[in-house]
Amino acid sequence: VSLVSSRGIIRASKNPDCELLAAMALEEGNEKRFFKQLTGEEYPGEYGERNSARRRGAQFEANAHANDAARLKAALSPFIHVSPEDMVVRNFVDEFPGPINRIHAVRLHRVRRILRDLRAGRPVPHLLIQPTLALNVIDAEFGAFYISPDFLGFDPAIGMYRVGELKSFIQRDRASLDPEDLDNTRRQSAIGILALMDEAARHSLTVPEDSLALFVFSTPFGLKPADPHQERLLAEIEQIRRGVSSMRAAAARLAGMRGETDTVLANLADDLGTHYRESCVGSCLLAKRCESKDATSPARLGDNAVRVFGREDLDSVARLLAADPAELLEFQLEIRQKAQDAAAVLGMPYDDFVRMIA
Numbered sequence: 001v002s003l004v005s006s007r008g009i010i011r012a013s014k015n016p017d018c019e020l021l022a023a024m025a026l027e028e029g030n031e032k033r034f035f036k037q038l039t040g041e042e043y044p045g046e047y048g049e050r051n052s053a054r055r056r057g058a059q060f061e062a063n064a065h066a067n068d069a070a071r072l073k074a075a076l077s078p079f080i081h082v083s084p085e086d087m088v089v090r091n092f093v094d095e096f097p098g099p100i101n102r103i104h105a106v107r108l109h110r111v112r113r114i115l116r117d118l119r120a121g122r123p124v125p126h127l128l129i130q131p132t133l134a135l136n137v138i139d140a141e142f143g144a145f146y147i148s149p150d151f152l153g154f155d156p157a158i159g160m161y162r163v164g165e166l167k168s169f170i171q172r173d174r175a176s177l178d179p180e181d182l183d184n185t186r187r188q189s190a191i192g193i194l195a196l197m198d199e200a201a202r203h204s205l206t207v208p209e210d211s212l213a214l215f216v217f218s219t220p221f222g223l224k225p226a227d228p229h230q231e232r233l234l235a236e237i238e239q240i241r242r243g244v245s246s247m248r249a250a251a252a253r254l255a256g257m258r259g260e261t262d263t264v265l266a267n268l269a270d271d272l273g274t275h276y277r278e279s280c281v282g283s284c285l286l287a288k289r290c291e292s293k294d295a296t297s298p299a300r301l302g303d304n305a306v307r308v309f310g311r312e313d314l315d316s317v318a319r320l321l322a323a324d325p326a327e328l329l330e331f332q333l334e335i336r337q338k339a340q341d342a343a344a345v346l347g348m349p350y351d352d353f354v355r356m357i358a
């Protein structure tokens with residue numbers, strides 16, 4: 001089992017048609033280091049979670065975990081159907097602290113013992129804080145990755161744990177939450193659910209297909225846990241499955257490319273396919289590189305342009321839009337019609353629209 005950040009899998013799930021992204025998710029935990037290996041330059045500017053956000057998240061977790069997780073137990077009691085006083089907690093942060101690359105094997109072993117107890121009908125803890133699970137990305141023996149949900153809460157209605165995430169986002173109401181933060185949190189939980197399914201299967205246990213996750217965000221007052229809510233994550237689970245299968249395909253491709261000679265990913269990057277799209281900007285360090293590499297792709301004009309022009313290169317699109325319609329084939333006429341519709345929506349003359357693309 002090797003170490004991978006859920007972050008890499010989340011990114012692969014957002015653009016599963018990009019082979020290079022999937023390869024990075026597999027092999028490169030440190031995206032800035034990879035950028036430097038690839039380009040020979042430091043990444044200019046900020047990237048990733050800000051230190052202030054990280055500190056805030058750590059403080060929120062510390063508050064929730066203090067005094068035998070008193071606040072977290074109180075928040076989760078209605079879901080776990082046990083009073084906070086009677087709730088049994090295993091806090092793996094306290095039980096087995098240490099550097100991130102050393103702790104997971106031990107925590108995974110302990111979680112597996114708990115699942116064995118569950119299978120045997122013995123009592124199990126109600127709440128597991130920062131447990132480790134293994135997600136089978138390529139195979140269970142050599143291609144599984146450690147995944148660490150913020151907590152697992154035992155749901156007696158299903159006789160199994162639910163995956164939960166603790167986030168310091170301030171929850172005034174649902175509308176006050178940042179959509180990107182929420183999307184990442186949902187995908188993170190979807191990874192946890194898939195890893196829990198893999199672990200459960202090892203012990204002949206099942207996780208229900210209802211795919212509910214528990215979220216605990218912060219009240220606006222002093223970084224305390226707000227009332228938890230449950231969400232069904234069917235779409236996110238599907239997206240993560242697509243990301244994982246693109247990582248699996250990338251692993252096979254990389255093995256074939258390396259053959260007998262091992263080499264770092266940066267040396268193979270130019271031969272891996274990319275799939276530039278609007279969301280690359282702001283979500284991938286290589287956005288500028290891919291945009292300029294794909295200089296004639298409609299993706300440079302945004303995802304709507306791809307919907308209108310497909311993956312035709314912009315030079316031929318510009319030629320066909322300016323051509324005499326009588327000379328065009330049916331599929332080219334369809335593209336022309338879509339361009340006319342787009343110009344109308346934008347409120348601009350068709351000729352100006354064509355000049356803009358050229």
Ligand code: SF4
Pocket residue numbers: 015018020021274275276277280284285286287288290
């Ligand atoms: S920027 Fe490039 S490497 Fe990154 S996701 Fe987009 S296409 Fe893939």
